[in-house]
Amino acid sequence: MxxxxxxxxxxxxxxxxxxxxxxxxxxxxxxxxxxxxxxxxxxxxxxxxxxxxxxxxxxxxxxxxxxxxxxxxxxxxxxxxxxxxxxxxxxxxxxxxxxxxxxxxxxxxxxxxxxxxxxxxxxxxxxxxxxxxxxxxxxxxxxxxxxxxxxxxxxxxxxxxxxxxxxxxxxxxxxxxxxxxxxxxxxxRELIRSHSVKKRHFIGNTSMDAGLSFIMANHARVKSHDLVYDPFVGTGSLLIACSHFGAYVCGTDIDYNTIHGIGKASRKNQKWRGPDENIRANLRQYGREQFYLDVLVSDASKSIWREGPLFNAIVTDPPYGIRESTRRTGSQKEIIKPSEDFCGESHVPVSMAYHLSDMLSDLLNFAARYLVMGGRLVYWLPIYRPEYREEIVPLHPCLSLISNCEQTLSSHTSRRLITMEKTKEFEASDIMSLLQDSRYSPYRGHNAFREKYFSGITKRSGKDEGKAPTKEDD
Ligand SMILES: C[S@@+](CC[C@H](N)C(=O)[O-])C[C@H]1O[C@@H](n2cnc3c(N)ncnc32)[C@H](O)[C@@H]1O
Missing domain, CATH: 3.30.2130.30 (VC0802-like)
Structure with a gap:
């Protein structure tokens, strides 16, 4: 030859x-x-x-x-x-x-x-x-x-x-x-053990399981030198996974105590969080502190970022209202009209209900505005299974749906991991499509996820009776 x-x-x-x-x-x-x-x-x-x-x-x-x-x-x-x-x-x-x-x-x-x-x-x-x-x-x-x-x-x-x-x-x-x-x-697979929430320095009631956090970072295609943001950062589990792949990470959360690592501890046998129980210390635990940018107290419904594509990926786990409330801050615009007997004083609500459907449309709009082209949004969508249809997954004119995977929580509830990719720049005309096209706000009927979750439980008897979906149990 x-x-x-x-x-x-x-x-x-x-x-x-x-x-x-x-x-x-x-x-x-x-x-x-x-x-x-x-x-x-x-x-x-x-x-x-x-x-x-x-x-x-x-x-x-x-x-x-x-x-x-x-x-x-x-x-x-x-x-x-x-x-x-x-x-x-x-x-x-x-x-x-x-x-x-x-x-x-x-x-x-x-x-x-x-x-x-x-x-x-x-x-x-x-x-x-x-x-x-x-x-x-x-x-x-x-x-x-x-x-x-x-x-x-x-x-x-x-x-x-x-x-x-x-x-x-x-x-x-x-x-x-x-x-x-x-x-x-x-x-x-070893990462699942080495990053287990059980051995983590700073945890909360809804800290995301290590295996799923790495899966989310992979679905988001997070890579070295990326900038990744979590708008519902909690104890920063998703930042840990993203920084493991070399991304610079930052996050925001409405909860002052979580961001500052103070208040009641989530661990058994510990009443209060100790010194240095915070997200930065979590990254330090895994040798990733150099990728920590910062976290701040902020409400996801009100953007604090300078307009324009900023993030390579947004990886997040919004609250479903089971173990943490879905609230947003009130603003001057939302002043409740004073009633006759209210001494003429205006009242600015400290916090207001934040419907899941509004939270999701805010999240998708945020991703459309602040992701770089080709950047990915990865988030969990809570689902009441008897009513689930693929059409209820929120869409956006600037984001393409890449994948939609179910994790069953109980016979009647699950959460779906949604991955979307930015495929079009955000323009003013998109706001009109969002308002007029019903495909872009289909989740409304599912707003009462919390009530459905608990009503389903009281109707049934079973092993998961009365138990909220614990993410640690995943
Ligand atoms: C499911 S938890 C996130 C858990 C996080 N992935 C972790 O591993 O710890 C949802 C978080 O969203 C926060 N949150 C609720 N409403 C919010 C809002 N309007 N803006 C920003 N954060 C909010 C809650 O304080 C909570 O920490």
Missing amino acids: SSRTYNMALHCSRACRQYLLHLAQDNVEFRLPEIKALLSLRGQPFCPVEDFKEKSPFWLLKNVSEDDVRGIMARTVCAKSVFELWGHGRTHTELQSSLERYPKEDMAPFLQEDSTYKINVYTFNKTLEFQDRIKKIDELEYLPFQGKVNLKHPDHVFCLLEDYGTDPNNIPDEPFHVYFGRWIADGQ
Whole structure:
């Protein structure tokens, strides 16, 4: 073979390479938007092979490079590991034929005599005895391994993966599908443990769970040197996740005590918050203090920012009114007309009800005005499930809906993680469309989420009776 033909063959076999993603089975709906967002950060589309099953723990990807999959694994909390796929099939015989077709020159660098290796066996939805695992490894003897086995520090790690389906009550004797590949990298599942709210310095009643915070930062495509803002910052869980990916972070909250880290503690056995229990200290705990800009007390219904595109991403968790109130400050415009017997004095309300639908339209308008082009808004939308229709998700002429994933909270309530991308600059004419077009304010019927949440609970008896959705429990 001439060197040119060899190089072309090599190029083709590399381009035709497939990668096997092994995904975690929690937060199943959040996985596809996460992987798509991470691929798009690298300028790559999501290219699954035919017969793609979104709920499966195994996905095959094509048209990506090893660098791309390493880039995804450096950020994902939904995928556990990725392998360069060498072969697969519905049976071990099909796997063998598939492995025999894999280009020998692509295998060769990893099977050298002077290298060491190890083969793992992973079974999904079935536990195998040690002897059965060894037997499965022995059955791979047709693979031309030349190096020595080293279980502790191998140069190369391979894995035989068997998929026994997703029904724990109906586990077949033989797997539905088997895969063999070279391990490339693990994902960032460890972040879920290392950033657990349980071990966090400063927490509140609604601190966002660590795994979901990282998923939100990934859906928002937060990257190094970005400027990220959370208008309902609370204890700053979302700022922690965004700063982990190298973004500069800031936030606002209407609650003076939360912003100043004072007042009643949320931890059991602790009455008052201690000194230095604040958002800056949270970032310090994870070595991210250099990305902390600031947080201030401010009402999200009244923008304090100089007009114009400012933020690369807005990542937030607005209040639903279950564990924290949905209030906004009153203003001069909203002075209640004095009644006859009110001694003629005006009364400026300190705080007023802030309907969810108004809060959401303010949030979308804010994102349209202050996001840079291509910037993303990621937020949670509370849903009363019996009444949910896709049309109630608020839209905006300047923002495109990217994904909408459900996290069930109870039989009748859930919250949906909404990701939108700014695709058009905000113009004065958009205000008219917003007022006239009913698609832009469809959430109104869902305003009474709190009442519906609690009325649903009192109607039912069940394990979650009387329990508000705790985000720590996610
Ligand atoms: C669900 S919590 C956010 C929790 C936060 N993600 C965390 O991890 O701690 C919602 C926050 O919105 C704040 N909030 C409520 N109404 C507000 C308003 N009008 N403007 C700004 N913040 C508001 C509440 O004080 C609360 O801290």
